[in-house]
Amino acid sequence: MSKLFKLTALTMTCLVLSNITFAKKVYEKQGPPRELTLEQASTAKANYQKYCVLCHGENREGHKNDHAPSLRAKSLFESGVPHSVLRPISYGREGTAMGGYLDEMGGPMSLDEVWDLTYWLFWQSGAQRVKLTENPVDGDIVRGAEVYQENCASCHGVNGEGVNAPALGNQSALAHNKDEFIRYAIEHGRQDTPMLAFNEKLTAADIDNVTAFIRSRASGWKAEKIVLSELPTPDQYVINPENDDPNFTLDQGMYVSSKDLYQAIQDKKKMILLDTRVASVWQRAHIKGAIPFPYYTELEGHSTDLPKDVQIVGYCSCPRAATEHVINQLRELGYSKTAVLYEGIFGWMNLGYPVMRAEGIVDDAEEPQH
Numbered sequence: 001m002s003k004l005f006k007l008t009a010l011t012m013t014c015l016v017l018s019n020i021t022f023a024k025k026v027y028e029k030q031g032p033p034r035e036l037t038l039e040q041a042s043t044a045k046a047n048y049q050k051y052c053v054l055c056h057g058e059n060r061e062g063h064k065n066d067h068a069p070s071l072r073a074k075s076l077f078e079s080g081v082p083h084s085v086l087r088p089i090s091y092g093r094e095g096t097a098m099g100g101y102l103d104e105m106g107g108p109m110s111l112d113e114v115w116d117l118t119y120w121l122f123w124q125s126g127a128q129r130v131k132l133t134e135n136p137v138d139g140d141i142v143r144g145a146e147v148y149q150e151n152c153a154s155c156h157g158v159n160g161e162g163v164n165a166p167a168l169g170n171q172s173a174l175a176h177n178k179d180e181f182i183r184y185a186i187e188h189g190r191q192d193t194p195m196l197a198f199n200e201k202l203t204a205a206d207i208d209n210v211t212a213f214i215r216s217r218a219s220g221w222k223a224e225k226i227v228l229s230e231l232p233t234p235d236q237y238v239i240n241p242e243n244d245d246p247n248f249t250l251d252q253g254m255y256v257s258s259k260d261l262y263q264a265i266q267d268k269k270k271m272i273l274l275d276t277r278v279a280s281v282w283q284r285a286h287i288k289g290a291i292p293f294p295y296y297t298e299l300e301g302h303s304t305d306l307p308k309d310v311q312i313v314g315y316c317s318c319p320r321a322a323t324e325h326v327i328n329q330l331r332e333l334g335y336s337k338t339a340v341l342y343e344g345i346f347g348w349m350n351l352g353y354p355v356m357r358a359e360g361i362v363d364d365a366e367e368p369q370h
């Protein structure tokens with residue numbers, strides 16, 4: 001038997017095998033969404049540069065900060081417009097570094113701008129949309145849980161909390177992502193990311209099973225409309241203006257720990273707290289006294305509202321990237337009394353320290369641990 005023939009025979013066997021066990025679903029194609037005018041496209045590109053590069057990267061490659069996913073993987077745009085692209089941009093993914101950018105949530109973009117950015121990302125990806133149904137994917141949840149622990153938990157976390165990959169158990173993601181979208185991602189993977197296509201590793205039935213398992217984690221979530229708070233004015237920026245400086249000892253000349261910051265707040269030290277996340281998440285919850293100072297704030301002009309002789313501490317959820325970006329710029333402008341909260345706001349909350357929630361509810365049920 002010639003070598004070539006052997007190879008062909010092997011390939012044939014694989015093909016036959018794959019037809020039996022790894023049956024691929026055939027999807028219908030869908031027409032492209034609307035085109036953008038040159039002007040809309042250039043605004044969308046500028047918005048991407050201003051708001052998204054920090055985490056999703058200069059070239060939409062993702063994984064620049066905080067494991068933000070790729071925004072150019074074809075499989076996302078084949079399957080994901082609008083639910084899985086427009087909605088996270090609008091409302092964010094609660095409990096992750098992805099905040100909402102829609103103005104009605106307290107973000108910086110109008111609905112039109114969010115649509116245009118969604119379409120711009122779609123056109124940049126070069127994808128062709130496929131038709132996915134809104135129908136649930138049926139599967140065996142118990143078997144799906146096994147498949148999940150064996151194949152997915154190392155990256156997505158034992159409880160779907162996300163380790164170095166998106167939080168599949170995230171309630172806002174589950175609310176926005178349809179079953180077939182999830183299934184499609186598992187089947188096709190995400191090009192040029194660690195997320196491989198599982199259509200060659202798992203049977204079609206197991207892809208259904210794990211999809212059904214992921215879906216079973218959803219408990220129902222709605223983007224709550226909150227009453228937007230008025231933004232603080234410069235005369236309200238400094239907390240405890242009459243008191244002393246906290247005199248922090250900064251780790252690596254940059255970082256203050258949650259413990260030290262909490263102590264300084266308890267001791268009523270004079271400080272300015274900057275919340276450097278997208279402003280919509282400041283609206284939902286922030287450390288008491290913090291002012292919204294998003295990472296995309298134009299410092300020219302705005303920074304004159306910040307005194308140079310008061311200790312400034314910034315925090316974000318990514319857990320430091322956005323704040324380091326702001327603090328480094330401030331230091332260049334001569335603000336030497338500046339620091340970054342080391343653990344970020346999620347670390348702060350996990351340690352049991354309090355935050356102010358929308359409508360003034362203070363979440364300090366647990367006493368901080370020292």
Ligand code: HEC
Pocket residue numbers: 047048051052053054055056065066067068069070071076084085086088089093096097098099101117162165166167168170173318322
């Ligand atoms: C501070 C970091 C950060 C910034 C800034 C940010 N994102 Fe994200 N984004 C994330 C993270 C982290 C996730 C994944 C969250 C999760 O675990 O589900 C995400 C998820 C997404 C998703 C869902 C993708 C998917 O595969 O499910 C989209 C779409 C998205 N971001 C678009 C944007 C756009 C557009 C901007 C700018 C307007 C932006 N993001 C700004 C961190 C960020």
Ligand code: HEC
Pocket residue numbers: 062063068069070071073076147148151152153154155156164165166168173177181182183185186190193194195196198210
């Ligand atoms: C080696 C790490 C790794 C493993 C193992 C892995 N994933 Fe992923 N997964 C990722 C990463 C990273 C992403 C984000 C990719 C990107 O940048 O778009 C992702 C994305 C996804 C998405 C898309 C989420 C969204 O909102 O767009 C789904 C769904 C998913 N994975 C499901 C699974 C399932 C189910 C398994 C197991 C069968 C699995 N993954 C195994 C790393 C992994």
